[in-house]
Amino acid sequence: xxxxxxxxxxxxxxxxxxxxxxxxxxxxxxxxxxxxxxxxxxxxxxxxxxxxxxxxxxxxxxxxxxxxxxxxxxxxxxxxxxxxxxxxxxxxxxxxxxxxxxxxxxxxxxxxxxxxxxxxxxxxxxxxxxxxxxxxxxxxxxxxxxxxxxxxxxxxxxxxxx
Amino acid sequence: xxxxxxxxxxxxxxxxxxxxxxxxxxxxxxxxxxxxxxxxxxxxxxxxxxxxxxxxxxxxxxxxxxxxxxxxxxxxxxxxxxxxxxxxxxxxxxxxxxxxxxxxxxxxxxxxxxxxxxxxxxxxxxxxxxxxxxxxxxxxxxxxxxxxxxxxxxxxxxxxxxxxxxxxxxxxxxxxxxxxxxxxxxxxxxxxxxxxxxxxxxxxxxxxxxxxxxxxxxxxxxxxxxxxxxxxxxxxxxxxxxxxxxxxxxxxxxxxxxxxxxxxxxxxxxxxxxxxxxxxxxxxxxxxxxxxxxxxxxxxxxxxxxxxxxxxxxxxxxxxxxxxxxxxxxxxxxxxxxxxxxxxxxxxxxxxxxxxxxxxxxxxxxxxxxxxxxxxxxxxxxxxxxxxxxxxxxxxxxxxxxxxxxxxxxxxxxxxxxxxxxxxxxxxxxxxxxxxxxxxxxxxxxxxxxxxxxxxxxxxxxxxxxxxxxxxxxxxxxxxxxxxxxxxxxxxxxxxxxxxxxxxxxxxxxxxxxxxxxxxxxxxxxxxxxxxxxxxxxxxxxxxxxxxxxxxxxxxxxxxxxxxxxxxxxxxxxxxxxxxxxxxxxxxxxxxxxxxxxxxxxxxxxxxxxxxxxxxxxxxxxxxxxxxxxxx
Numbered sequence: 060x061x062x063x064x065x066x067x068x069x070x071x072x073x074x075x076x077x078x079x080x081x082x083x084x085x086x087x088x089x090x091x092x093x094x095x096x097x098x099x100x101x102x103x104x105x106x107x108x109x110x111x112x113x114x115x116x117x118x119x120x121x122x123x124x125x126x127x128x129x130x131x132x133x134x135x136x137x138x139x140x141x142x143x144x145x146x147x148x149x150x151x152x153x154x155x156x157x158x159x160x161x162x163x164x165x166x167x168x169x170x171x172x173x174x175x176x177x178x179x180x181x182x183x184x185x186x187x188x189x190x191x192x193x194x195x196x197x198x199x200x201x202x203x204x205x206x207x208x209x210x211x212x213x214x215x216x217x218x219x220x221x
Numbered sequence: 222x223x224x225x226x227x228x229x230x231x232x233x234x235x236x237x238x239x240x241x242x243x244x245x246x247x248x249x250x251x252x253x254x255x256x257x258x259x260x261x262x263x264x265x266x267x268x269x270x271x272x273x274x275x276x277x278x279x280x281x282x283x284x285x286x287x288x289x290x291x292x293x294x295x296x297x298x299x300x301x302x303x304x305x306x307x308x309x310x311x312x313x314x315x316x317x318x319x320x321x322x323x324x325x326x327x328x329x330x331x332x333x334x335x336x337x338x339x340x341x342x343x344x345x346x347x348x349x350x351x352x353x354x355x356x357x358x359x360x361x362x363x364x365x366x367x368x369x370x371x372x373x374x375x376x377x378x379x380x381x382x383x384x385x386x387x388x389x390x391x392x393x394x395x396x397x398x399x400x401x402x403x404x405x406x407x408x409x410x411x412x413x414x415x416x417x418x419x420x421x422x423x424x425x426x427x428x429x430x431x432x433x434x435x436x437x438x439x440x441x442x443x444x445x446x447x448x449x450x451x452x453x454x455x456x457x458x459x460x461x462x463x464x465x466x467x468x469x470x471x472x473x474x475x476x477x478x479x480x481x482x483x484x485x486x487x488x489x490x491x492x493x494x495x496x497x498x499x500x501x502x503x504x505x506x507x508x509x510x511x512x513x514x515x516x517x518x519x520x521x522x523x524x525x526x527x528x529x530x531x532x533x534x535x536x537x538x539x540x541x542x543x544x545x546x547x548x549x550x551x552x553x554x555x556x557x558x559x560x561x562x563x564x565x566x567x568x569x570x571x572x573x574x575x576x577x578x579x580x581x582x583x584x585x586x587x588x589x590x591x592x593x594x595x596x597x598x599x600x601x602x603x604x605x606x607x608x609x610x611x612x613x614x615x616x617x618x619x620x621x622x623x624x625x626x627x628x629x630x631x632x633x634x635x636x637x638x639x640x641x642x643x644x645x646x647x648x649x650x651x652x653x654x655x656x657x658x659x660x661x662x663x664x665x666x667x668x669x670x671x672x673x674x675x676x677x678x679x680x681x682x683x684x685x686x687x688x689x690x691x692x693x694x695x696x697x698x699x700x701x702x703x704x705x706x707x708x709x710x711x712x713x714x715x716x717x718x719x720x721x722x723x724x725x726x727x728x729x730x731x732x733x734x735x736x737x738x739x740x741x742x743x744x745x746x747x748x749x750x751x752x753x754x755x756x757x758x759x760x761x762x763x764x765x766x767x768x769x770x771x772x773x774x775x776x777x778x779x780x781x782x783x784x785x786x787x788x789x790x791x792x793x794x795x796x797x798x799x800x801x802x803x804x805x806x807x808x809x810x811x812x813x814x815x816x817x818x819x820x821x822x823x824x825x826x827x828x829x830x831x832x833x834x835x836x837x838x839x840x841x842x843x844x845x846x847x848x849x850x851x852x853x
Contacts, residue, residue, distance in 0.1 A: 091552035092535050096494065119552075130554040130711075131535030133494050149456030150651065150687045151613035153701050159838060187538065187705065189495050190459035191259045192613035193290030193620060204259035210838055211814065 071108055075101060080116050088117045091127055095134060104135045132186075140175040140182035142220045144168075145199040149188030152195035160196045161185065163210040167217065180220070223514035225522040227402045230393055237394035241384065242340060242351035243301050246278025249320060251311075252295040252382060254286035254466040255498050256459070261312060262294035268313035273320060285467015287382025289369055290620040292334055295382075298323045304358045305337040328358060335364035342379035344396035344590055369618045369637055374599065376607045377424075377460075377583040378623045381467030386502050389509035392470040398515055400586035404478045405521060407589075409439065412482040416585070418593025420605030425450055425541070425578030426653065426682040427758075428604075428671045434575060438565040439483045441573035447480045447488040447527075448569060448576040450546060454493065454538040455654030456705065458685035460609040461579035463621055465492070465499035468583065469506035473516065473529065475582025478589055480527045483575055488529040491546055494536055503531055538655070538709035542757050543568070543576045545711065556711045557757035578683065580609055600626035604670035604681075614651075614687040617642045624669075631665040634688055645690040649773070653682025655702045655709075656762030658769030659695060678769040680762070694791035695774040696781050700728040702766040710759060717760030720751040724767060734794040736782035741771055790852030793837050797853055802827035804849035811841035811850065 079097045084090035094117070098109050105128055114121040128134045146161050168176055168183055175182040191197050194206025198216075205216055224230060239245070251257070251266045266281065273279040287295050292309035296316060299305045306328055308319050315332060322329050336358055339350045357363070364370055375381075384391040392398070404412050417432030438445060449472060453461040464472060476488045492500050507529055510516040518526040532550050539545045540555040547569040549555035568574025584606065588596045597605045604626040610633060613619050617639035624633065634640065634650060641647045649659040658679035660667065667673050671681050689698070703725040712718045724747050727740050748764030755761045771778060780786045787795035800820070805827040812820040812828060819835045822828030830841075830850075842850045 087552075089550070089552045090532075092549065093533050096533060096535065123553075126554050127552070131537050132708075133536040148705075150654070150685070150698075150701070151457045151619075153456075154614045154687060154689055154693050154698070156839070156843075163838075186495060186536070187454070187709075188456035188459070189255075190453070190462040191256045191290075192457055192459055192611060193256055193293070194259055195613070197259070206259055209843070210840060211816065 071106065071112070072101075073112065076109060076112055080113060086117050088119050091117065091119060091124065092131065095124075095128060099134060104138050107136075135173075135182075138175070138179075140179045142181050142201055143184060144181055145184050145186045145189070147187075147189050147191070147195070147197045147199070148185045149192060149195070151188075151192035152197055155195040157196040159210050160198065160208050160213065163213045164198075167213060181217070223522070224398070224402075225514070227399065230398055230402060233390050233393045234396075237390040238348070241391060241394050244280060244299060245301070246280065247298065247300040247320070247324060248280045248282060249273075249316075250282050250284045250297040250299065252285070252287055252293060253283040254463055255496070256286055256290045256463075257293045257295065258498070260293040264313045265294050265296065265311045265316040269316050269320065272317050279320070282385055283387070284384060285381045285386050286463045286621065288373075288378065288463075288621040288623075289334070289618065291618050295334070297337070302355060304355055304361070305340060305352065306358070306361070307334040307337065307364055308332045309334040328361065330360070333361055335362045335367050338363045338365045340383060342383065342395055343376065344379065344399070344587060368639065369620065369622075372628065372632060372637060373623050374607050374625050375623050376587050376596075377464060377471075377580050377609050378621065379468075379587065380471060381463055384468070386467050386469055387505050387509075389470060389506070389513065392468070396590070397470050397586070398474055400589035401474050401477050401481075401515070402521065404481050404589050405523060405525070407481075409482045409484065412478060412589065413439065415589060415593040416482070419588045419596035420593075420600070421581065421584055421588060421596065422604065422671065423577060424580035424584070424608065424683070426455075426656065426680065428681060431577060431581055434565060434577070435479060435482050437563070438573050438575040441566045444487070444570070444572045445483050445485040446569045446572055446574040447476050447483065447485045448547070448550070448574055449476055449488070449490040449582055450541065450543070450576055450578045451490055451492040451496070451499065452534050452541045452546060453496075453579070453683065454541045455683045455685045457613055457651075457687045458611050458654060458683045460611055460621055460684055462496050462499055464579050464583050465496065466502055469499075469502045470510065471583045471586060472503075472579055473506055473510055475577075475585035476529065477515070477520075477527055478585050479575060479577065479582070481525065485575070486526050486528065488527060489550055489569070490529060490531050491534055491540070491550055492531060493534045500531060500533060507531070537711075538705070539711045539757070539759050542759060545757070546576065547574060554711075556713050557759070559756055580684075601668065601670045601672075603672050608669075608681070608684055610684045610686045612638050612686050612688070615641050615645065615690040615693065616688040626670045627668045629665070630660065630667045630669055633669065633686065634665070638688065641688065641690045645692065647688070648691055648693055649689045649695065651687040651689060651698065651766070652685065653680035653765075654685050655706050656680060656758065656765055657682045657685075658765045659689070659698065659773060660769075661773040678765070678772060680765070692789055692791070694732075694787055694789035695770040695777050696728065696731055696787075697789075697791045699767040699770045700725065700732055703728060703763070706759065706763045710763075714754075714756040714760060716751045716754040717756065717763065720747055720755075721760070721763050723747055724751070724764065728767070731778065731781045732787075732792040732795075734781075734785050734792070736778075738782065740782060741775065741778050745771060788852070790839075790842070796837075797832060798830060798835060798837065798839075798842060799851050799853050800828055800830050801849050801851050804847050806847055806849070808847075810846075811844045814840050814844050816840065
């Protein structure tokens with residue numbers, strides 16, 4: 060993890076953490092995955108101090124929490140950009156040229172999958188099928204969906220996000 | 222109000238029927254599943270609300286996905302005494318005009334998909350068809366007759382697109398929860414017997430007989446759990462999402478009936494994180510059902526109690542495997558275990574656990590109401606009933622289709638699907654997701670059921686059907702699936718972790734033009750080894766896409782390895798684009814779009830392509846209407 064710089068400046072809101080872990084998910088270790096999702100939603104990634112705090116709260120070793128956080132693809136242990144681009148690489152998108160869209164994104168953002176642009180504007184993530192196969196190839200920027208994409212449309216879409 | 226009898230259901234139903242079929246004034250139903258929203262339904266919905274919500278007699282409502290995704294956003298307009306009209310490709314501007322037109326009887330022919338002949342579902346045949354009294358509009362096709370719908374029989378999808386998924390009253394009006402009330406009066410063994418008679422098999426892909434699974438789970442003692450697999454990890458399949466978003470109560474009802482049959486107090490729905498709308502609608506559905514006493518303690522005033530909790534997955538394909546899913550439900554890493562002890566005996570929390578998929582549960586209520594024999598009367602000898610397929614890829618009418626088992630493959634791809642777009646040649650259908658296989662043209666007459674698909678080396682899987690045309694490279698497709706599976710392998714067992722990686726390396730080499738003689742044989746050998754020695758279903762089925770593509774498209778592998786050519790024009794190092802001067806009309810549209818300015822030429826004269834500038838992005842190939850850009 061090379062996120063020490065940003066984490067030093069990160070003020071964790073422990074009341075918010077308590078609310079998620081205690082109230083929403085009853086300190087129940089069976090809810091670990093959903094707790095991690097809620098923490099990631101709050102901080103945009105999983106900050107290490109939050110995980111240490113969580114480990115104590117629900118009585119699960121930190122190593123086990125890391126095991127879960129690294130096993131599932133939705134979790135990020137590093138800070139992510141202001142806008143998350145999810146490119147669908149499901150089969151329907153693939154046969155309709157999803158790879159070309161992916162290449163164009165990598166080319167224009169100059170980052171690989173899972174990486175964030177140096178200005179923190181975008182994080183590129185590939186996902187496996189968001190279930191909108193009829194619109195393939197599809198990308199999702201935050202909550203906005205773009206379907207029937209052609210490579211030459213990418214630039215103008217990116218331009219819509221600060 | 223708390224439901225305690227069928228009479229209570231009747232009361233709700235009667236009060237709601239008119240809302241569904243003979244509404245006061247004009248009702249506008251907008252298809253608001255994820256696919257519809259992604260295509261722009263939200264904007265149409267907002268605009269319709271803005272324009273008409275204050276006007277007397279106009280109701281704007283939402284429904285789920287009506288299946289014909291290619292045509293979304295789909296909007297249906299209904300009024301007493303008038304035909305039910307389905308509009309396609311609605312936009313925020315068109316919807317206002319469509320509604321205003323409908324009010325005065327002007328139906329905008331170009332925007333209409335068809336008029337509905339009968340909006341009821343198969344459980345409501347005893348109420349008169351409200352459309353019978355209505356003079357159909359002349360010159361508009363009936364929805365039920367257009368090729369996309371003509372051969373469909375909707376059981377699991379009976380309510381999707383026909384009601385508001387957030388309204389339990391509308392679900393009850395469509396005969397929802399009647400099967401559960403009936404099951405409450407039945408002995409558990411009789412419920413199981415009915416499901417066994419129906420021949421229903423697991424729709425998640427395994428195809429295990431549902432009744433037998435229920436029976437064996439009920440036999441084991443301890444706290445029993447009912448689990449719904451809504452992880453739908455197969456890329457290219459989205460029927461579970463559609464059912465959850467369009468008809469969540471049908472899944473709850475199926476789970477309730479299973480709980481009665483097996484003797485369970487606690488149910489779980491494991492939904493994938495990529496489906497936020499499905500989660501939202503499920504939460505609403507559970508709350509609504511609790512409110513009227515159909516979930517919770519002492520349901521319908523009896524001693525039966527059942528609670529359902531939603532758990533969200535976090536993006537791991539292997540969690541579709543039952544033991545991995547249960548491990549994930551417990552908050553652990555989703556790694557499967559060997560199933561020498563079945564999950565019906567020891568599963569979630571080491572208790573007897575019954576896991577079925579969304580579509581399986583959605584089929585349960587109609588079977589209980591109409592009987593096992595009714596369901597078994599559809600389909601083939603070993604595959605009863607209907608199956609939902611997501612027909613996607615290179616096909617004109619993409620969408621969700623539910624057909625009786627045994628229908629010929631070509632009826633799905635060409636009849637319902639309308640064939641391959643842009644006059645390209647059909648090449649194969651991939652079924653069953655990463656665990657499935659590619660079925661070539663010569664098996665188009667194949668009747669689709671569990672056994673027949675297995676005979677040609679593929680599987681039913683969850684029902685993804687990806688149509689491929691001449692521009693799809695089968696070696697690349699095999700590589701694509703292995704790349705997916707390499708990422709998704711949990712890494713626990715050697716054959717899967719190392720074997721898939723080895724196969725992927727070989728395939729990547731082939732696609733990059735570095736294939737060697739003997740690679741095909743090595744792939745076959747590796748594939749059979751991985752199939753035989755992997756721990757779970759992910760590994761044992763992983764080589765299927767490779768082995769079936771080798772079986773049916775060996776020449777394509779050979780072209781890559783021997784001739785260093787990719788005939789489909791996908792593997793970049795193995796082809797280049799050329800302009801056929803005979804066909805080029807000099808329309809200049811490719812040159813305008815080329816991002817590298819690699820194409821030059823005077824208007825109305827054949828153009829030239831500068832190979833040194835070309836990055837093979839394919840934009841010219843996709844743009845040219847005269848087939849003048851050729852793959853060499």
